[in-house]
Amino acid sequence: MIKRCLFPAAGYGTRFLPATKAMPKEMLPILTKPLIQYGVEEAHEAGCNIMATITGRGKRAITDHFDLSYELEHQIKGTSKESLLTEIRALINTCTFTYTRQNEMKGLGDAIYKGKVLVGDSAPFAVILADDLCVNPDGDGVLKQMVKLYEKYKCSIVAIMEVPKDKVSSYGVISGKEIEKGIFMIDNMVEKPDADKAPSNLAIIGRYILTPDIFEIIKNTKPGKAGEIQITDALMTQAKKGMVLGYKFKGKRFDCGSLDGFVEATNYFYNNMEKKK
Ligand code: G1P
DSSP: OOOEEEEEOOOOOGGGTTTTSSSOGGGOEETTEEHHHHHHHHHHHTTOOEEEEEEOTTOHHHHHHTSOOHHHHHHHTTSGGGGGGHHHHHHHHHOEEEEEEOOSOOOHHHHHHHTHHHHOSSSOEEEEOTTEEEEOTTSSOHHHHHHHHHHHHOSEEEEEEEOOGGGGGGSEEEEEEEEETTEEEEEEEEESOOGGGOSOSEEEEEEEEEOTTHHHHHHTOOOOGGGSOOHHHHHHHHHHHSOEEEEEOSSEEEETTSHHHHHHHHHHHHHTOSSOO
């Protein structure tokens, strides 16, 4: 039922300079696969087949990655290297990739609003922030878990996890009533609060399911934290009008927007490789 997934990917990735000077941060690899491909695979597993990316200047490598590369394919045809392209080819064959640009950095809410032209406003859609890399070795991926929850509650959902109190100021933070184990009906959410003002230590991570009325709400949302249009603020409005859920997902999340998380993810995937050379 949720067929479209948005990938906001217009950010500069300044924490990874100089690596991200000429290369999009979403193309940084964990082992041999770029971050955004992990996100696209998770969305595909969840049932999405339209992958809509909000890009910006200097992000063409993303578009090229999700397209055929005839020269390369020709070169490696029939060699042992061919199998290295199996996964990406499968995605290219089964998904449609669409793109639009966010010309100015005006916040995640604004980036998502720019995605309206790609996902339309008649059906719910998913959002994945590719630098939050999620895995669940024991079952469904995080977005698939959320899609299943959507089928039951039919409202916007954000993935949440507990973080140490001194880290809450890096996240959107929620509070709410636990209506089922690990499922919270949100009554408050604040973008990057100071530790002493945070409603809890339940932080939003980069997985969302949004109902399309969010676009009209974003349009009427004033700039918030850092002078940017925050999806957290728009979701708070939605929560007041109806219902938004926070879902404590099953699995692991790596903050690949930070050096520590990036190294942690690299080690995790290296240690869990099916075939170690
Ligand atoms: C964004 C959101 C924030 C959320 C975070 C998850 O912040 O604004 O609410 O907690 O993603 O990664 P960013 O990390 O882009 O500053």
